[in-house]
Amino acid sequence: MSDAGYHLIKLDLDSTTIGRADPEGEHERRVAIADLLEANYFAPLDAQPGPYILRLAVEDQRLVFDVSYQDGHPVHTFVFALGPLRRIIKDYFLICESYYEAVRDASLSQIEAIDMGRRGVHNEGSSLLKERLEGKITVDFETARRLFTLICALSRRSLNT
Template identity: 45%
Template sequence: MQPPARPAETDRLVTVTLDPNTITSINPDEVHEWRIAIYDLLEDNCFRPARVTATGPFALHMSIVGNFIVLDVRHPETFQPIAAHYLSLTPFRRLIRDYFRIRDAYYEAIRSAQPFQIETVDMARRGMHNEAAELLRTRLDNKLVIDLNTARRLFTLICAVQPYASRIDEATSELPSVLFVCSMNSVRSPIAAALARQAFPGRIIARSVGVNGGKADQFVHAVMEEIGIDMSVHTPHILDELVANRFDLVITLSDDATEAVTRKGLEAGAVEHWTTADPSLAEGSREVVLGAYRELRDSLRKRVRNRLEPLVSGGSQIH
């Protein structure tokens, strides 16, 4: 199962993002653990999808649906889908429990144990990681080609995110749902959806898409980080990727989005358009541009809270 030798610049992951609808936490320590696991995976990995002709490097978008981790491989610049695989968590349950048990024992040993005790715990930790990595490679055989070191790091990331999965089944959930749509799903709609999730954690399903595919926007990352929202986990999606077809409320944030939503034929309790400026068109110094992004963020923050409060509270979606 050793992957064949190929150019390192193509057979690797350069971006890992997490689905904020199914992997949720407002605890900064938990988010920090995700970031460390992602950083370690990206620092050193060998990764490519099997049975496809796409050339890397690659982006990996992770979500949790029911009892499955979804490993969605995409182009790192355009975020166009390449291959997606559902990985059942059931075979990993014991190993995930062992991961946290041994991790806690290792941290405790570092604080108070003798060197030989630390070494014993560390050996157990390495053994568990190797077992998990081999199982992961076996389960992904003929789907993803990864080496042992990458499998170890990917398992660590799975352990880091899965305890905080919301596992909301959108097909049967009674939570109100809102969809934000803009041109590229890079700035306006992801900011609005993230603000909705922050304002009403666990009380609403908020998704965002674009008419066309966009790219990650570093100014979005910067201004959302200021209010405690990590947007580095966001992957741009387009309307055609939507699985759900029914929303309580659809809000368009760009002129082309309104027409695209009509063409898509979504079922919605209400559809409304919010006129919003695109801060990516702002010109000037970095501070001037950041100011435009902050203005959008703050105006959307107030509007999202005021508009969605009655929806979340069980009122009508008609405004």
């Protein structure tokens, strides 16, 4: 899935819905954006080849994918209910908290076990996101993983309010 033009070159996170994250969350967000932009497959249904710009937001408990071409012309705005992802996102937050606590004072084997669980929950969320995008935006699994990380970052504020 490496068709030329079907990729993101820029990602904007909506500043009004992001909120502040802890240092680990901010770092994870920056790394996910850099990784996503370095290598991704992103093909909106029925759109001409890009490259594309994506604005991610959480508005009224909905996930918004606002896609445009690199020249700013709109492609489409996709809106998804956050409900199907909510449980996995909450589970991911909980296991991340356990992981960050474990890094401070747990044994290596405990850290590794928690990290395996964290990756499993992340993969589950990524698979569900890929399914939710089906028929609207085609992404590969690695792109879905990086997008799931960013959606978690965007959702942190809306889940805590």
